[in-house]
Amino acid sequence: MPYAPVEASDDKNKQSDEGWMAPNPRLLLTPLRHTKVIHFIRHGEGYHNIGYEGLHDPHLTQLGWDQAHTLQKHLASIQPPLNIEVVFVSPLVRTLQTAAGIFGYHGESAKGPTSNGKELMHPVTAAKLERTEHPAVQAPKDLPMIITSKCRERMGPNLCDRRQDLSAAQEQFPAYDWSLVKDEEGESDEIYDFIHDQPQSNGCYPMGESEGATKERGKRFVKFLMQRPEQRIAVVSHCGFLRHTLRTYASEFGTHAQDELLRDFNNCEMRSMVLSDFEGSTLHDSTWFEGGKDCCNDEKMGSQRETQ
Numbered sequence: 001m002p003y004a005p006v007e008a009s010d011d012k013n014k015q016s017d018e019g020w021m022a023p024n025p026r027l028l029l030t031p032l033r034h035t036k037v038i039h040f041i042r043h044g045e046g047y048h049n050i051g052y053e054g055l056h057d058p059h060l061t062q063l064g065w066d067q068a069h070t071l072q073k074h075l076a077s078i079q080p081p082l083n084i085e086v087v088f089v090s091p092l093v094r095t096l097q098t099a100a101g102i103f104g105y106h107g108e109s110a111k112g113p114t115s116n117g118k119e120l121m122h123p124v125t126a127a128k129l130e131r132t133e134h135p136a137v138q139a140p141k142d143l144p145m146i147i148t149s150k151c152r153e154r155m156g157p158n159l160c161d162r163r164q165d166l167s168a169a170q171e172q173f174p175a176y177d178w179s180l181v182k183d184e185e186g187e188s189d190e191i192y193d194f195i196h197d198q199p200q201s202n203g204c205y206p207m208g209e210s211e212g213a214t215k216e217r218g219k220r221f222v223k224f225l226m227q228r229p230e231q232r233i234a235v236v237s238h239c240g241f242l243r244h245t246l247r248t249y250a251s252e253f254g255t256h257a258q259d260e261l262l263r264d265f266n267n268c269e270m271r272s273m274v275l276s277d278f279e280g281s282t283l284h285d286s287t288w289f290e291g292g293k294d295c296c297n298d299e300k301m302g303s304q305r306e307t308q
Contacts, residue, residue, distance in 0.1 A: 026254055033285035036275045038225060039084065039234040040242055042265035044068045044101065046094040048160035049267065052129060057164045059124065059131045060097045067268035068101025074270075075102070082272075085230035086144045090152040090237050091163050091181050096173050097121065097134075098268065099145060099236040104137035118175040120145065139175035147181040150221040153238035155195050156208025162192040211244055218245025226277055239265050246273075 044064030047055055060068070075082060089099045104120040118139045126133035139145065153161045163169065166187050170178050185191065195208055209217075218241065225233055242265050250261040260271060289295070 030274075030276045030278075031280075031285070032287060034277045034280055036226065036228075036230070037082075037232050037272060038275050039082065039232075039270055039272045040246070040265075041071070041098070041102070041234060041236045041270045042239050042242060042267060043090075043092075043094040043098040043236060044268040046160070047130060048094075048158075053158055053160050055130065056159045056162055057093045058160050059093055060101075062132045064094070064098070064267065065101055065132060065134055068098045071268050071270060072102045083232055084143065084234045085232050086146060086228070087234040087236065088146050088148050088151060088225075089176065089235075090241075091147050091149055091166070091169060091185075092152060092161070092238075093164065093169070093172075095236045095238065096147075096169065096176065097124075100137040100173070102236070103140050103143060103145065103234075105140065106135045106137045120175040121173050122171075144177055145175070146177045148221075149181050149184045149191075150217065150224060151235055151237040151241055154209050154214045154240035154244065155192055157195065163189045165189075214241065214244040215248050217241075219248055221245065222249075222275065226275055 043060070044067040045061045046064055047058040047061055049064075050061060052058065084103075087099055087103055089095050100121040119136050120139040121134075121137040123136045124131055124134040152163070155161060166178065166182060166185070170176070222245065225235075246261040250258045253261065265271070
């Protein structure tokens with residue numbers, strides 16, 4: 001029996017048997033300032049997922065859009081709210097559309113106070129087995145949506161993983177923040193073209209980006225997230241990239257936690273992870289209270305707040 005229910009107690013100050021715990025839990029206490037919460041999300045179903053891998057930078061299917069809207073409802077139902085501070089999105093169309101469906105607003109909701117009035121995505125016209133019709137999506141208010149190639153799909157020769165030119169993507173998705181990806185990559189997808197045209201070019205790209213190269217890119221991305229000022233972050237990415245990134249950290253955990261890091265993501269699945277810096281950091285912790293003899297001194301407390 002791998003998991004046992006927590007024993008019930010008559011003591012009202014103790015938790016009841018609603019939760020489950022491993023019989024020999026491996027517990028770890030980490031100071032809050034050395035942690036972040038990352039919500040990893042795979043894109044919704046795209047046309048390449050139903051047999052059209054040859055499409056260039058494919059769109060979401062109707063099911064893919066429905067999955068994104070359903071996840072949006074799920075996020076709205078969570079109490080207390082997740083209070084996500086920033087969203088990082090791969091520059092491919094399927095992730096841009098998924099993020100728009102999850103965090104943006106369309107229809108009547110686009111007129112509400114949570115929309116900033118700018119178009120995150122222009123309307124999409126239908127094309128059989130290529131595009132699903134969808135109305136314009138308004139950007140959320142006070143939630144940065146940042147495009148980065150750091151979390152794009154593992155790069156190989158499949159056309160579905162070649163992004164369109166940045167200018168074309170920005171025209172369709174104008175309210176995203178494109179500044180970071182423009183610093184990372186050129187207008188055209190030169191990295192993909194290099195891999196596709198020279199499949200045996202070097203050790204990192206034998207018929208595409210190797211597992212090792214993808215894992216290293218994933219570790220650099222996780223380090224990038226840890227260096228960000230935000231504490232609550234969402235990432236909209238891809239199955240292959242998430243697979244190799246999360247598996248890099250799986251060996252540190254027991255069976256149940258390992259499963260969440262080793263399993264492939266379903267379309268539009270979200271898993272929430274705590275990212276910890278075991279070496280410690282100087283990140284701000286607004287919950288910290290110094291206490292001590294001088295804690296009631298207004299001047300001392302003001303100095304404490306300024307140094308955090």
